[in-house]
Amino acid sequence: MAGAPRPRRPRWGLLAPSAAALFSASVAWTTSHDPSAASSPGASSTGASGSVSVPAASAAQLRQALDSQTEALRSLSWTVRGLEARVRAAQERRFSPAVSGAASPAASGGTSRTPGPVSAAHVAAGSSASGAAPAAPLGATAAPVVRPAPSPAPPPPPVHTTTGASRP
């Protein structure tokens, strides 16, 4: 049918294969769809570049599939938020003077300029042992930008004796 919008395969990366197949068979879809319209059985709506028509018989299955995927997305969203919170907490610990001093490599007799062991927090934050700025966490547009403060020098190792100004 000349002039009719060409059906396009929707982007259903998050749908199960069975639901994606169901959709591709029964839905004429545009990329600028309105999800709220598709959620009603037998409803139709006009999008910016075409129309959506859903057969009533398939609507129940479609809704079930959408509900399932919505729940999956919600769960995934919570997981992402939880990860973001853990990343922020790890960043705050990483740049807190009190904590970084306690974790100094010199406490074990090492050279102060030698990188210490890389913790899980560093890895999660996308940081490196060399002190590079951590990568921005996912979806962190609303979160404040955490800039690494200059790391305080670790405490000196215990000495056997001293030389210097107070030793005339």
Place this chain on the structure above:
Amino acid sequence: MAREPATLAFRAMNTNVTLQVVADGDAATEALTSAAWVFDRTERACTRFDPVSPLMQANAAPDEWHEVPPECFMAVQEAFRAHLLTGGLFDPRVLRALVDLGYDRTLPFGLGDVEIPDAREPSGLAAAPPGRTPTGGAAPRSWQPRFDGARNAVRLGPDPVDLGGIGKGLAVRWAARQLARAGSVYLVDAGGDCRLGGGGPEGDGWRVGIEDPTGQPLPIAVLGLHDASVATSSTAARTWRAGGVRRHHVIDPRSGTSADSGLVSVTVVGDDPADAEVWSKALLITGPEAAHDLCTRHGLAALWVHGDGRVGTSAPIRPLLRWSRDPVDGGDGDDG
């Protein structure tokens, strides 16, 4: 497992001396006692604060021959060697300048500000003839002491000398030999002039903190040393006020007054404590630029502190740094 060293601490040469050796009881006691006697003999032979000491009797008539104890004889010889080695930057003839500036007696350093009301303006060294030191300054009259090893006799030349700094370094050297007879792990520390035998009580190196000349509690750096000597010269030590002017004991032989080179502290690490003492003083006198050149020429391991607190190092000392308060430049021998 670390062995606790036997320790003997006492006061000598107007400074605190600490001796340590890891050895069995009797051997340790004997070594510590012998080492302490070294300090006693060296001080009695080389002090300038006792008018009847062998050194001061020679200073009273420096153009005449004087038989002196071996410690004094060797100290003058070593001072002459250091004078030649440093191109005149180390010059024991600064005694007159020290006296003129008010340091003519044992002063109670460390007990607050020392005020000397009757100090004179420094008369300086003998009139400088034409000539230049390696660092560009006017050279004082050359020093030509004479030695008669057959009878331990010296003729100092026209000027009296001060053996304080090098005498302490030599006492550390000789005391270390006594301790080394009892055990390879030992420490001789005389006011920061140190000789460190072996790798320390734990075996992983002696850790020596370099004090901040501005008096901050945190050290500037911590060295890890095996079988080495370290010495620091500082304008912040042995200071006094004379006529309202702050003075210190490191005299620039080119000017005849307290050195003002832009450096406030120099630490040198080497094999021998007397050499480390001499070079730390010479570098402090000559200033940062010439110090860098001298370190390169003589392969010196040195760390210096500028008047504004910046820290500079020569390349050979960097591998010895176990810890540093500020990042130390790993570049081509420049200030860090």
